Amino acid sequence: MPFPPKLTPLQSRFVASLAASLVLLAVYLFLSKPHFAYAAELGPRIPPEDHNHYLIYDEGESDIFGEGAQGQEAVKIVSRAEAGVSALANNAPQNSNINVGETQHWVMPKDVIDGPGGTTGPGLPSDKLETRELDEEVGGLKKRQDGKRVYITLNTCLQPSPNTTDGDASNSTPPQLQMYISLSQSNQKPGPESGNTVEVDGGYAIYEVDADNDVFVGVSAPNTTQFAGIWNYEIAASVDAPFHGSKSNVTNLHFVDSDNHAALLITNDTTQAQPNETVYQDWMNLSPPWGVFAANHNDTAILGVKNSFCGLKNTARLAANVPGIESQNVAKMTNRGLGGKPKEQFYITGLNATSQYWGFLVMNGNSTASGNGVVGGGGTVWQAIDFQTKTEDNCALMYNLSFCSEVAYAVPTNPHKFDPTTxxxxxxxxxxxxxxxxxxxxxxxxxxxPCNTTSSAQYSxxxxxxxxxxxxxxxxxxxxxxxxxxxxxxxxxxxxxxxxxxxxxxxxxxxxxxxxxxxxxxxxxxxxxxxxxxxxxxxxxxxxxxxxxxxxxxxxxxxxxxxxxxxxxxxxxxxxxxxxxxxxxxxxxxxxxxxxAYYLSGAETMEAVAMKKVGLLVFAVVLMNLL
Structure with missing residues (x-):
């Protein structure tokens, strides 16, 4: 009777490993097969207007609401959300009108949380690449340890109007929308009666959490009889970074000077690099990345959207370097000012004499890309500054001179001889x-x-x-x-x-x-x-x-x-x-x-921040040596 060939120890281990792999493959196919069949069979029957379902897209597709970049039809999967709960995709903002007293519901599904990230674009020039890489490495470690970080952000884009016409400025700012969060499947419609409240400040709200399951969101409009009309808001979810940004506690804009109809504003230095360094030249050759909105202090309604990019875009009457607005003021990169470092300047016209204004520094998208599918594509707003115009007409704001290139302020003029416009x-x-x-x-x-002479012969x-x-x-x-x-x-x-x-x-x-x-x-x-x-x-x-x-x-x-x-x-x-x-x-x-420039020396520069970090590092090293 023939016997099977005897296997060597190495061959035995190989056979055992192969058998185990085949078993795991069979289990995987068994468990995943119903999922694939469900997507293929039920997806085409879901009506496109049904908000109780969300979309999953193949990699490379860019259109979140239609055919992808490769012309393939999106595959649809039924969500676990209750009726009346609309789904949010990654970095895909949703815009909605909401009436007084109404609550609307959204969900960031687990499939989106577990899905791929978005695109960021090339980004701005930076002389802190090592710090950025370290931050990314630490951030990646945190995600592996604690679960996936998700961001829910909201921007108020439009507000209702006051019912009264008494001119009382204190009554012209509408109340804020409210945002509510639930991480429980038993509370899929959080609102004023349930859920965690997230403050909406100046038309902006953000919620961050490490999540491994659906995140439910409620947006409520307050009950009020003093205002009529609707709110309009934009809500977005992201696994990469906040889609909308607000730096309401950071000042990055400074008032240089004004005359009775215009003002000159500048940002902080963008880098501490030297003129012969690449990053310095990259900043100077860059298309201006920031924009500015300006609003008169009498327009108090703008306070309701002071931290919202789309709210300022719809409300502010004056702007510079903001896409989509027809009447634009001047914005350009410059190295004028203390230190001779790159910065952006704005020349804002159309102002009223003897008036106070707010200046809002903003960034469209993440500076190099914006809109649907882009990480940070909803724009960022910085803390507003105050500035004032002059009263008389014999001071004229002047800058960008050929010889005295550092001059940037109002100078004596005669408007009859030198027209303020031309x-x-x-x-x-x-x-x-x-x-x-x-x-x-x-x-x-x-x-x-004798300048070029020996040191002993020089005057000093x-x-x-x-x-x-x-x-x-x-x-x-x-x-x-x-x-x-x-x-x-x-x-x-x-x-x-x-x-x-x-x-x-x-x-x-x-x-x-x-x-x-x-x-x-x-x-x-x-x-x-x-x-x-x-x-x-x-x-x-x-x-x-x-x-x-x-x-x-x-x-x-x-x-x-x-x-x-x-x-x-x-x-x-x-x-x-x-x-x-x-x-x-x-x-x-x-x-x-x-x-x-006003308040410029009071601002914390990038160099000062770097010195603080070095100081903290030295302190930590000394402390460790003492322990």
Missing amino acids: GLPGLAALYDSHAAQMYQYFNYSLQQI LARNCDDCARAYKQWLCAVTIPRCADLSDNHSWLKPRNLGQPFVNGSSISASQLHVEQALLNSVATNSSRNPLIDESIQPGPYKEVLPCKDLCYDLVQSCPASLGFACPLEGAGLEDSYGSRSNDSGVISCSYLGA
């Missing part, structure tokens, strides 16, 4: 060319100084001719192009100018009108401008000047050779008529220096 380029050219000519005279004198071991040229240009631009303020501005650091000259409309002032002594009308310092060109060619009439900072003069004297004869006036002997002092209050510009 005449500002001519005004800028007049100021700039005069400063450039004055600098050329100085440059002739500087060329007589601490400064050189490059330092002198830089200091002179800073000083020259600040004194020949004075920073203008309203004559009615009563801040103590402002210096009256041209008091004895007629206004641009031909009228004149008297001492009794200004409550000043007659001597001020006769004094050279207060009866003329510091630059004769202003009185001769511009003739702005009376105004006030933010005096240049006295450290600009001191820096000039310290940086240049004594043979050039530079000197600063003494205290009590003319210094106070020509120069001002910097304030310890970061929000006050008490003297003029190039690159000045």
Whole structure:
């Protein structure tokens, strides 16, 4: 009787392993077969308008509500949600109208939570790649340990209108929508009577949770008789990051200056890289990533959507660099300002005189992509800032000059000679060319100084001719192009100018009108401008000047050779008529220096944040050594 061949130990292990694999494959096919049959057989019979079912798409498909990118019909799977509960797909915002007192219900199904992530796009230039990679690595570890993090976000896009017409601004801001969350299958319709409440602040709400099952959401409109109409909102779910963003506790926008119809705003520095580094050039060559909305303080209804991108887009009357809005203001990248780092600036026009405004910095999508299927595609809103326009019309906001490129503030003007709409380029050219000519005279004198010589023959071991040229240009631009303020501005650091000259409309002032002594009308310092060109060619009439900072003069004297004869006036002997002092209050510009912006020095820079992190790391190392 033949016997089967005897297997070697290695062959025995292989056979046993193969048998186990075949058993596991059979179990897998047995368990998964009903799922595939269910999707194929029942999917086509689900009506497209049935909100109790959600869609699962093959990889590569982009259209969440129609055919995919490859033309394949979407496969539909019945959800476990109750009737009246609409499903949310990953990074696919849903827009809905909701009436007073109504509650609507949504679900982020488990299949979506367990499904693939979305696309992010290339992103912004960054000089912190190592930090970002470390954050991603730590985030991935957290997901493996605690389950999948999901984000539910809401933006209020439209609000009802007040029923009253009494003009009471305090009654013009509608109440907020409410969002409710349930993680229980027994409570699939959370609302005012059940579920965890998520605060909606300024039209924005976010809920984060590590979930491994369906997440149920309720959105409720408050009962109110003071407002009529509907709310409109956008809700989105994501397994990647919040689809809508709000940084309501972070300031990334600063007020530079204004005239009576326009304002100049800038962001923080975007990088601390040097001009010869790639990331610096990437930022300067980038299409401006941020936008700005502006709203008058009288438009208090906007407070109801101050943290909502779509709400601001539908409500704010002024915008810059926001897609989909026809009337746009100017936005561009610049390296003007302290440190010479890349930043974005906004020139906002169409403002009212003597008015206060909110400025909202926003980002459309995640800066490089937006909309359906994009991680962070719903946009982000930063904390609003306040700024104010001037009253008089003889100060004009000016920036982007050719020679005095760091000048960016209001300067004395005459609106009859330089039209506020069309005449500002001519005004800028007049100021700039005069400063450039004055600098050329100085440059002739500087060329007589032995700059390229041995250290023992130089005029200073601490400064050189490059330092002198830089200091002179800073000083020259600040004194020949004075920073203008309203004559009615009563801040103590402002210096009256041209008091004895007629206004641009031909009228004149008297001492009794200004409550000043007659001597001020006769004094050279207060009866003329510091630059004769202003009185001769511009003739702005009376105004006030933010005096240049006295450290600009001191820096000039310290940086240049004594043979050039530079000197600063003494205290009590003319210094106070020509120069001002910097304030310890970061929000006050008490003297003029190039690159000045309100509250800029009070903002935390990227470099400061990095130093804090280094300090914390050093502290941690020391602490570990002590233990």
